[in-house]
Amino acid sequence: MAMHAHRWILIIMVILVSTACGSTTSIAPTSLPQQALVSTAEDSPAAFVVDLPPELINDPAERAQAVIFDMLSGNVDEPEQWNPFARNARLDKGLHQAMIEPLFILNYESGVIEPWLGERMDPNPEQDVWTLTLRKGVRWSDGERLTSEDVVFSINLLLEHPDLELDFFAGLTNSIESVEAVDEHTVRFQLTAPNPRFQLDFFSVKVWGSFNLVPEHIWRDKDPYTFTNYDPAQGWPVFTGPYVLESFNEITFVYVRDDDWWGVEAGFKPLPAPKRLIWTSVNMEADLAQAVEHLDSLGNVTLEEYQAIAALKPNLVTWLDGVPFSWIDPCSRTLSFNTLQQPWGDKDLRWAVNYALDRQELVTDAYEGTTTASRHFFPAYPPLDRYVQLLEQAGLYEQYPLMQHNPQLARQLIEGQGWSLGSDGYYEKDGSQLSLTIHVHEASTTMQRSAELIATRLKAVGINASSKALTNNEWVYHKTNGVFDAMIDWDSCGSINEPWASMNRYHARWAQPIGIPVTNYNNQVRWSNEAYSDLVDAIGALPLGDARIEPLFVEASAIWLEELPFIPLVQYRQLISFDETYWQNWPSASNAYIHPPSWWQSMHVIIHEVQPVNTETKK
Known part of the structure; x- marks a missing residue:
């Protein structure tokens, strides 16, 4: 059974799929304490199965506070690239699910554009001027406030460098004539032509991702083509999400909860329950049981693969309870x-x-x-x-x-x-x-x-x-x-x-x-x-x-x-499964609070909804 070849993310932005198993040498990512990543397989790349921190997976209390996701598009060729506009950046490594928060999220199940960093967007009657109102109290992970000036800077960065425009917000630079900060929390967009779909198409995670904001106080003097946005001495990367980078290599990326996340003080949402989020690439062909043992979330697989995995993991849940089990992907x-x-x-x-x-x-x-x-x-x-x-x-x-x-x-x-x-x-x-x-x-x-x-x-x-x-x-x-x-x-x-x-x-x-x-x-x-x-x-x-x-x-x-x-x-259907051994309240057709892809930026909603099965382990 070919377990790995067709577990491929299908997104508007083409991601290079790497099947090579690289070194597991740990890279010190931030000023937070470094956590070494040690492969549980042999040293030979051919024997690589899974690469997770043993001190986490071998400690029941720590394991029960972490959610582990399958990074189904494979190893990351450039793990030190944290610039969200870079063509070689891999946002699906947890970068845009844990750290980069969007302005809005289109909820496929309700049809509602849910506010996140943005509170609302309103057009004029002609639909050629849109006004964005930011949520008050948003802070970057380094403590600086997010203001309308950050939005204007991020937009102008693209207007000045239109070749940085990515597929999942394609057309943005052609749509905007100018952008200005009206006040600290208000941004006005003058469009090149009327566009009733301006908010939906560019700022609402309509498919996979959306336009991402970056902090002006860090980016203002950087070359967007060469800046990797990575400097552990300065605490980079800096975004607004409830998790910050803890450690990584080309196989596994670990994020730890930021207990000072802005959303609590602003009254937006409480802290998410998981203490850590981990995205990791596994080698199912080498040893299926070992590869999936610790995964709480497993990306798209075939029916045959799912049945083999379900035999090993009895607590799996899927979008549908029976065949075909899967969720309809937006890309037929x-x-x-x-x-x-x-x-x-x-x-x-x-x-x-x-x-x-x-x-x-x-x-x-x-x-x-x-x-x-x-x-x-x-x-x-x-x-x-x-x-x-x-x-x-x-x-x-x-x-x-x-x-x-x-x-x-x-x-x-x-x-x-x-x-x-x-x-x-x-x-x-x-x-x-x-x-x-x-x-x-x-x-x-x-x-x-x-x-x-x-x-x-x-x-x-x-x-x-x-x-x-x-x-x-x-x-x-x-x-x-x-x-x-x-x-x-x-x-x-x-x-x-x-x-x-x-x-x-x-x-x-x-x-x-x-x-x-x-x-x-x-x-x-x-x-x-x-x-x-x-x-x-x-x-x-x-x-x-x-x-x-x-x-x-x-x-x-x-x-x-x-x-x-x-x-x-x-x-096209995605057969996505979640394990309820440690975590519950995953999305499903009978619990349809959001669509289920763990590699989309809409994952922010799920992160805030999942709860520990044993509430005594929640800290």
Whole structure:
């Protein structure tokens, strides 16, 4: 059982997945007492299993006060990088779950944008001026107050260095004309154009992370490209969260609770119950039982993996009590065509592929029955399902039978475009064979298996299809530069509670010629349809929930279905589990106070909700 290869974080920002097991030499992180990290495996990297402080895991009282999370994206190549804007920074090592607090958090379960460092954001009637009110009493971990000047500094840092903009707040620098501090707790944003989604898209942890504030008193004279934000002698890194860095290496990161955290005095929240939070990378292939023994939170695994782990850990809980156990991720899987790569600019050929593939086969075989077929590129969340139902009511799924598996119709469409079946069983035209190479990321076995299944189905209808797994660097290059026929990806990701964000990713403004990189993976299919784009612009100009969005959405969706530049395949589900041996009140469908990913910045909510199973161990 391949336990590690497909435990890969899927986020808008591409994170380099490192599978190498590095040195366990401890790095002194802060002015706090250093805690040596000693591997419980042999010295040989091949034998590495788990790397946790033995004085913690071997002391029942200390162990009961720590929460240990699986860092499922692997070891950290640059562990001393604590600059949240750096491309080589790994925020999922606990940095943005324990230390960097967001302004707001979108709660997927309630649909509410919950205030955190920010108290509220209010637009003017024209939606081109937004006013942020900060929560009073917020302090950085070094005791300095967080003020509107820190917000203005952080925003201007990006405006002056727009190439520091990261995927999960992509478009921020193009949206802001100017920013000013009105008073100590009030910030005014002048936008370049009206934007009803300004707060939601950039400051609310809509997917994975959000724009992060940095303290001006530390950063004002630093080069944002070279500053690592790490100096233990000065107590860096400094952020506002309820935990500060205690120790780390490339495998394990330990954070200790800051009992002077601002939230208590400000009346925002009490201290979180855990004394320590630990994020660690484990090697399940070496020894599954040893690797998972101490984990309180385990990131995405397959059903087969989960069943093996549950046999070892009887106190596991998941989002759903039974199969498929999992939570729907916001990034569904799609088969994306390079519409500039001929002959795949032909919509009839793209529809032929749609009729040839079998979504239920993908669900059953590639995903072990843990997901569902997609009838739209949106995640199957109730606020978005309401829009998809509008397409049903308009008869679009009858006009464009997306979910139909019909190999005969696939052949008819191919032959209708002048292709003839050759003696080798594949179609040809003007001396060229009809072929399709489907690229996938090598770290995802589910995507690789999906591509193999699709290729087999395509061969059966006369398309010489194959799949090719790419390394992360190859994946980024091929996708952004348009060096591909087709890809299985997740780049429709964006919409959570309204349709515009995902639809806008395929706006004609983002399309580039082959060889010119696209911006933040937007419209990597290089599809230019002005009518669709105009409708998306019209949707984007309307407030969230405005009834006028509905007919615009239906009209734009009809254009997408007619053209089908990318094909919805399956929903993506995250099989995340939590262990109730030491900690309880984890999120679940029956206790849905927040969504469950432990590698997202929304983890701040969970940290404040979990409680010890034995209250006597709480200090």
